[in-house]
Structures are given as C-alpha cells and as structure tokens.
Amino acid sequence: MPKLIGFDKARLVSCFLLLFGLGCLQELKAQSLWEYQQEVFAFRSKQDSSLLHGTHSPLLSEDKKNYAGLTYFTINPAFKVSATWVSDKERSKSQLIADEASGLIKFGEVHFQLHGEPFKLGVFKQAEKQKGLLYQDSLIIPFYDGTSGGETAVVGRFLNVAAPQEGDASLWLDFNKAYNQPCVYNMAYTCLTTPEENTVPILIEAGEKTFLKPKDKGTLPVEVMPEFPGGTFAMFAYMAKKFKMPKDVSKSQGVNGAVVVSFIITTEGKVTDVEIVRPLYPSIDAEVIRVIQKMPKWKPGTVNNVPAAVKYTIPYRIVIK
Incomplete structure (x- = not known):
C-alpha cells in the first residue's frame, strides 16, 4: 500500500x-x-x-x-x-x-x-x-x-x-x-x-x-493562491484515499520516491493541464494524473479580488511497504 x-x-x-x-x-x-x-x-x-x-x-x-x-x-x-x-x-x-x-x-x-x-x-x-x-x-x-x-x-x-x-x-x-x-x-x-x-x-x-x-515587484501574478476544499491537509488526504497502486508495480521493483506533478486551477476552480514535472514510474505517473484530474473544484486564486488561473505544483510521495 x-x-x-x-x-x-x-x-x-x-x-x-x-x-x-x-x-x-x-x-x-x-x-x-x-x-x-x-x-x-x-x-x-x-x-x-x-x-x-x-x-x-x-x-x-x-x-x-x-x-x-x-x-x-x-x-x-x-x-x-x-x-x-x-x-x-x-x-x-x-x-x-x-x-x-x-x-x-x-x-x-x-x-x-x-x-x-x-x-x-x-x-x-x-x-x-x-x-x-x-x-x-x-x-x-x-x-x-x-x-x-x-x-x-x-x-x-x-x-x-x-x-x-x-x-x-x-x-x-x-x-x-x-x-x-x-x-x-x-x-x-x-x-x-x-x-x-x-x-x-x-x-x-x-x-x-x-x-x-x-x-x-508589486505586480505579483497571484495575490491569493487557490485552495483545495478543506485546505492542503484535506488535499493530501484525498489523494491518499483515491490513489490505487497499479498492478504492474511490486515490492521487488523497489519503486519508492516522489512524483512531482503540476496542474492549472482555472478561474472557475477546475483542474486542467495536469502534467508530470518529475516522473517516478510510468503506471504510477498515470495514476497520479488520473487522481488529480478527478479532484473536486478548488477555490480559485485571485488578483486584486478577481479570479485568476494559477499553475500549482506538488510532490506526491510513494512508499511501498
């Protein structure tokens, strides 16, 4: 797991x-x-x-x-x-x-x-x-x-x-x-x-x-970052719950590490343009993309209180017991 x-x-x-x-x-x-x-x-x-x-x-x-x-x-x-x-x-x-x-x-x-x-x-x-x-x-x-x-x-x-x-x-x-x-x-x-x-x-x-x-300086691209429903901790909990280990990954392969993934939160709070910045293993990378694409709507980022599209990057760490 x-x-x-x-x-x-x-x-x-x-x-x-x-x-x-x-x-x-x-x-x-x-x-x-x-x-x-x-x-x-x-x-x-x-x-x-x-x-x-x-x-x-x-x-x-x-x-x-x-x-x-x-x-x-x-x-x-x-x-x-x-x-x-x-x-x-x-x-x-x-x-x-x-x-x-x-x-x-x-x-x-x-x-x-x-x-x-x-x-x-x-x-x-x-x-x-x-x-x-x-x-x-x-x-x-x-x-x-x-x-x-x-x-x-x-x-x-x-x-x-x-x-x-x-x-x-x-x-x-x-x-x-x-x-x-x-x-x-x-x-x-x-x-x-x-x-x-x-x-x-x-x-x-x-x-x-x-x-x-x-x-x-003074013209920051984002004044307020987008937020997953419930905050960062809720986002990590969501990913841990939804992620399913691919069948082609086994303990003997020693697949441990982090996938770095980026995506864009639109002005409507939708998740789009999901891509792997730093891969770990092909099927794991694909599963991470699937999980993020299924995320619920976020609270969008804003510039001067106006919704703005924001690119977000996170690491997802895999440890196979």
Whole structure:
C-alpha cells in the first residue's frame, strides 16, 4: 500500500501557538527569538550584498539598477531543526555516474523530523565550483518541497551545512536560510540537478522565495493562491484515499520516491493541464494524473479580488511497504 506523507496542519497550528503564544521553542531555548531573528536577518543581508556587489554575482546589470532585495517567507523558528549526520563513505558505480551527471557528489545524509514526520536528505559537495553560487566551499543540501514550482523555484532550493567534528553526529538544519541557485536569477547559468531522493513532501514555507524581477515587484501574478476544499491537509488526504497502486508495480521493483506533478486551477476552480514535472514510474505517473484530474473544484486564486488561473505544483510521495 502507498503511504502519502502529507502536511500535518494540526501539528503546525500547535507549533505556531507555542512560538507566538509562549515565546519559547525547545530547540532554541539557548537563543532568544529576537537573537535568532537577528541571525537570519544578517544572513539575508549577506545574500543581498553578494548579489548586488559580489564579483561573481549572477544578477543582470539591468536587474541591479532597480534591485530592492530578495523575497522571503516570514522567519519561523519551527523550521530550524536538529539533525543527525550519517556519513556516506561508499558509493556504487551507478551512484557515482549519477553524481557526475548532476554535478554533485554525495558526502553523507542528515536525518531529522519536521512537523512530527521523519525525513532524510542527502548532503553533497560540488564536482566543480560553479560561478555565482554562494558559499562555494560549503556542503550543499539541494531539496524540493511542496512550495517548489509555486512560491519557490521549480528547480528547488539549497541549504548549506558544515560537516560535524569527528565523534559528533549532531547539527542544525535551518530552512529559514534556504536560498536559490544562480540560474534562478539569470538563465545563462546552468541549474544543478536536485537528486530525486532530496524531496521533502510537505510545505517548507521558510527561506527565499522565487526571484521576481525588480520591475515585476508589486505586480505579483497571484495575490491569493487557490485552495483545495478543506485546505492542503484535506488535499493530501484525498489523494491518499483515491490513489490505487497499479498492478504492474511490486515490492521487488523497489519503486519508492516522489512524483512531482503540476496542474492549472482555472478561474472557475477546475483542474486542467495536469502534467508530470518529475516522473517516478510510468503506471504510477498515470495514476497520479488520473487522481488529480478527478479532484473536486478548488477555490480559485485571485488578483486584486478577481479570479485568476494559477499553475500549482506538488510532490506526491510513494512508499511501498
């Protein structure tokens, strides 16, 4: 049976109450909320400075003229989580070939929990240094999440981490410091491919949003995103209920991973133009399309209170038990 790891809305609400009602979060007890916010603001200031004044900034000269800063989600300490480091000392021949093709070499993994769900992400280093990429010498965690292709770039985002000292397997992951690749600002740059394993099938509403050209700021294409009846959690529950595992898929095939699918919500709230952005397995891809095409009407997105067609992208994770 497939297992869909969805967005646990109830858990997130309780987390918000803890943060802003009591002003305390267990992981951040040694650092005040104000101090943490200043830390993230300093990180973001460095991002802006590097893009505007850096020697290898990927920003086009025309974008620098009217540059007014990047766009971010509101700082949320719930997205700074403790993680456990797992080294990856041996790679198979096929994995090494995949590493070379993506431009990233796997260095290890981090295991963590977010909203009560367990996840793991691969940690990589660049096969060759890429101009314009911030923090050239850091280890990189490229990742997709439920915002990819919507509020954040379709190619995913990056986190940087330092390898723990020998004998210490603990470290922090701070998604409030997630940032974009150079190709998001300038199409002349090549995007590094985010490995399929690095998909977190929930909404990580933290860190940098997709880049808007300075001339386009203030004229956002969508002011209010479309909404599935009952919200995001209800959408994931609907998909888990309606999805039927294809008969040609068996445990022996080892089909596990995420299908990234996009579709358009029309001004009437209908689902159209369903397409697979990142495939997993042909019959599974087809079943995901079928389920989404059968969705009930959504509450459409709006621009200045006028209904607008919106392209929506989500990851659908399959785990065969």
